[in-house]
Amino acid sequence: MSPRAIWTALMTIVVREVRRFTRIWPQTLLPPAVTMTLYFVIFGNLIGSRIGKMDGFDYMAFIVPGLIMMSVITSSYSNVVSSFFGIKFHRSIEELLVSPVPNYIILAGYVAGGMARGLGVGLIVTLVSLGFTDLSVQHPVLTVLTVALTSMLFSLGGFINAMLATKFDDISIVPTFILTPLTYLGGVFYSIHQLPEFWQSVSMINPILYMVNAFRFGILGVSDVNVGISLAMIVAFIVGLIVVCLRMLARGQGIRH
Amino acid sequence: MTDALRIENLRKTYGSGFEALKGIDLQVRQGDFFALLGPNGAGKSTTLGIVCSLVNKSSGKVTVFGHDIDTDLSRAKMTLGVVPQEMNFNQFEKVIDIVVTQAGYYGIPAKKAVVSAERYLRQLGLWDRRNSPARSLSGGMKRRLMIARALVHEPKLLILDEPTAGVDIELRRSMWTFLEDLNKQGTTIILTTHYLEEAEALCRNIAIIDKGEIIQDTSMRDLLKQLSVESFLLDLSEPLSEVPELEAFDSRLTAEGQLEVDVRKGQDLNTVFSKLDQQGIRVLSMRTKANRLEELFIRLVESNSAQSGGAL
Numbered sequence: 001m002s003p004r005a006i007w008t009a010l011m012t013i014v015v016r017e018v019r020r021f022t023r024i025w026p027q028t029l030l031p032p033a034v035t036m037t038l039y040f041v042i043f044g045n046l047i048g049s050r051i052g053k054m055d056g057f058d059y060m061a062f063i064v065p066g067l068i069m070m071s072v073i074t075s076s077y078s079n080v081v082s083s084f085f086g087i088k089f090h091r092s093i094e095e096l097l098v099s100p101v102p103n104y105i106i107l108a109g110y111v112a113g114g115m116a117r118g119l120g121v122g123l124i125v126t127l128v129s130l131g132f133t134d135l136s137v138q139h140p141v142l143t144v145l146t147v148a149l150t151s152m153l154f155s156l157g158g159f160i161n162a163m164l165a166t167k168f169d170d171i172s173i174v175p176t177f178i179l180t181p182l183t184y185l186g187g188v189f190y191s192i193h194q195l196p197e198f199w200q201s202v203s204m205i206n207p208i209l210y211m212v213n214a215f216r217f218g219i220l221g222v223s224d225v226n227v228g229i230s231l232a233m234i235v236a237f238i239v240g241l242i243v244v245c246l247r248m249l250a251r252g253q254g255i256r257h
Numbered sequence: 258m259t260d261a262l263r264i265e266n267l268r269k270t271y272g273s274g275f276e277a278l279k280g281i282d283l284q285v286r287q288g289d290f291f292a293l294l295g296p297n298g299a300g301k302s303t304t305l306g307i308v309c310s311l312v313n314k315s316s317g318k319v320t321v322f323g324h325d326i327d328t329d330l331s332r333a334k335m336t337l338g339v340v341p342q343e344m345n346f347n348q349f350e351k352v353i354d355i356v357v358t359q360a361g362y363y364g365i366p367a368k369k370a371v372v373s374a375e376r377y378l379r380q381l382g383l384w385d386r387r388n389s390p391a392r393s394l395s396g397g398m399k400r401r402l403m404i405a406r407a408l409v410h411e412p413k414l415l416i417l418d419e420p421t422a423g424v425d426i427e428l429r430r431s432m433w434t435f436l437e438d439l440n441k442q443g444t445t446i447i448l449t450t451h452y453l454e455e456a457e458a459l460c461r462n463i464a465i466i467d468k469g470e471i472i473q474d475t476s477m478r479d480l481l482k483q484l485s486v487e488s489f490l491l492d493l494s495e496p497l498s499e500v501p502e503l504e505a506f507d508s509r510l511t512a513e514g515q516l517e518v519d520v521r522k523g524q525d526l527n528t529v530f531s532k533l534d535q536q537g538i539r540v541l542s543m544r545t546k547a548n549r550l551e552e553l554f555i556r557l558v559e560s561n562s563a564q565s566g567g568a569l
Contacts, residue, residue: 001331005364012361091345095406098309099362100334257271257312 001100009101010109017113021079028079028117029124032071036125039067040132043189055191055222060133065216066188069150071125073183073208074175076118076151080110080158081171088162093255103249107159107242114155115148122147135219142227143218149234150211154179156241163245163254182208187216192224207233259323261287261414261445262308267317269303269469277303279469280317285462287322287413290440291447292460292477296558300469301449302342305416309339322413335363338412340403342419342449348392352383355391356406363410370409377405380435397428404432414445421455433459453551457481465557472561488546489526491516494539501536503529517546 001009021028040060048059055062087093096106129135137143157174165171186208192200203209204225214230217223223230248254264283270276278300285291295301306312308319310330319326324333346355353374360370378384381401386394391402400420407415417436421429429452436459440446450456456463456477463480465473473480496514506529507519516538518529533540 001335001364008364008366009362012358016358087347090347091343092347094311094339094341094345095359096362097311098334098337098339099359100331100364101362102331252313256310257306 001102006102006105009099010105010112013096013101013106013109014112014116017079017083017110018116020083021113021117028075029121032075032121033124033128036067036071037128039063040129044132055193055220057220057222058133061135061220062191062216063189064129064133064135065219066186066212068122068125068129069147069212069215070183070188072118072122072147072151073154073179073211075121076114076154077158077161077175077179079117080114080155081162081165081175083113084110084159084162085165085168085171088165088255089168097255103246107156107245107249110159111152111155114158115151118151118155119147122151137219138221139218143215146211146214146218146231146234149231149238150215153211153234153238153241156238156245159245160241160248163248166254182206183212185209186212187224188212207237210234258287260320261285261289261322262447263318263320264304264308265318267304267307267319268315269300269307269312270315277469278307278315278317281466281469281471283464283471283474285414285445285447287445288440288443289445289462290436290460291445292456292463293447293449293466294453294456294463294554295449295466299466301466302418304466305339305418305447305449309337309416310334335410336413338407338410338415340400340407340415340417340420342422344399344403346391346399346402346406349390351388352378352391352394352402353387355402356409359406360409365410373409373411374405377408381405382431397424400424401432404435408439412444414447415439417446417448419450420448421450421452429455453554465554467558467561470561473557486519486521489518489520489529490544490546491518491533491540492542494541497538501533501538503532506532 043063044060048063051059053059084093087096126135161171161174185203186206187203192203192209195203210225210230210233213223213225214227214234217227262283262285264281266280266282267278268276268280269278281300281304283293283304293301293304303312307314308321308326310326319333321333322336324330324336326333350358353371356374356378357367357370360373361367365373374387375384378387381404383394383398383401383405386398391399394402400422404417404420420436421432424432433455436446436448440459446459448456448460460477462476463473464471490511492515497510497516500508500510501516503518505524509517511517516533520526520529530540
């Protein structure tokens with residue numbers, strides 16, 4: 001395929017993906033806005049006012065970056081896992097497999113779709129949060145870079161989950177039993193400095209901690225961990241997952257007999 | 258001239274250990290209308306799946322218009338259009354979107370894709386339903402949608418895996434006409450079907466696959482020549498009380514009052530008619546008792562099954 005044809009194929013996948021999640025916006029875009037509003041009201045306003053300051057910030061301001069990141073992670077992951085498993089399930093993946101679209105374009109298209117939804121949801125949650133607190137972004141470039149890379153990382157994770165999944169149960173196991181606990185324990189609602197030393201060390205092996213803190217540093221200027229290490233980890237994970245995805249696609253794992 | 262499809266020593270063993278293809282060879286010439294027949298589980302869909310990249314082969318070589326699927330897969334795929342046996346599109350998408358999206362996967366820009374989609378949707382009688390969700394189409398319409406989708410990038414080789422399964426006779430005939438026209442315009446067509454009259458009516462060459470092996474690969478004409486006896490049913494103007502004397506021809510009366518006559522290779526129907534005429538018996542109409550290809554197909558598969566010691 002010529003570069004122009006490859007670009008057309010990529011945009012076809014991306015447009016199809018964006019059209020898919022915007023068509024079903026009550027299932028994809030609205031729930032995070034409602035859920036995060038509840039978080040802001042209950043944890044930020046009602047409980048947060050009794051907690052006081054966290055790392056020198058009102059509790060509401062402290063949790064906003066983490067909650068934005070949580071919604072970005074969940075939306076990016078679930079978009080790719082449900083969409084790609086969906087086309088596997090009703091076999092329309094064969095439309096792609098018989099076509100000359102290179103594997104890296106299939107991956108790029110689905111990851112771009114996941115990022116579009118993840119970042120779209122992130123923007124919606126950010127706008128909702130402005131109704132509860134003032135946000136002054138300290139490091140805009142770092143903020144955007146961190147959220148974009150994190151969205152990409154979890155889109156890749158969703159892609160792997162979808163390739164391995166053989167039934168609908170398989171696409172909810174990782175979000176329910178791995179992603180959500182890691183996110184909640186990733187410093188969204190607290191600073192790990194408040195934990196006993198042992199649990200601080202345990203928290204350091206949670207990759208989501210680094211993403212939440214890098215993003216919080218971008219917005220508030222404070223972080224529990226080194227931001228450089230955070231970004232390096234995110235990039236390393238992305239590279240690793242891209243290699244895994246492309247190998248799985250080349251083998252046709254879960255998509256070819 | 259390069260073959261449209263060339264398969265050499267193709268083998269496929271599934272993870273379960275089942276050997277679906279046992280080293281088959283096949284050639285389909287450019288411009289051919291080719292039938293690949295076989296009983297259920299014979300290896301037809303596995304063969305076509307490998308050609309279309311839906312199934313990984315275990316070993317062997319496949320080239321499509323000279324492009325090896327191991328080393329030049331992208332070009333091979335550009336020449337292929339596939340109509341699968343089962344529905345494989347998103348039922349919630351609009352008809353036009355399904356076809357235009359498929360064109361996009363082949364790198365065709367949206368404007369050009371819409372023109373091509375309109376052309377095939379019109380030809381296949383689906384243009385008026387272009388904005389309907391695919392799930393609202395009838396079974397026959399869904400099959401035609403898959404044909405339009407397979408043609409939108411104008412492939413040189415069209416593979417149809419049982420395209421008329423579950424389609425009513427009228428629609429089946431119109432699809433035959435469409436496919437014949439397409440073939441006349443130069444598109445090579447490979448067809449699998451369970452309707453053997455379909456293969457006989459459309460295809461010039463034929464391969465029969467059974468238990469992962471090609472047991473017959475010849476022209477339709479040569480294959481039909483293998484029939485040593487053909488039975489005809491004659492409708493008579495007056496019912497007969499006993500079988501007329503037809504000398505070398507075996508004949509019998511059916512419960513419906515028709516005369517059934519066996520015509521062997523080398524015999525001719527004119528003799529039958531003249532003998533009946535001599536006896537004052539008038540024939541109103543005539544038809545073959547069973548589909549000729551069907552008879553041969555069953556015989557070949559049964560013979561292969563007996564040789565391999567298995568049952569059908």
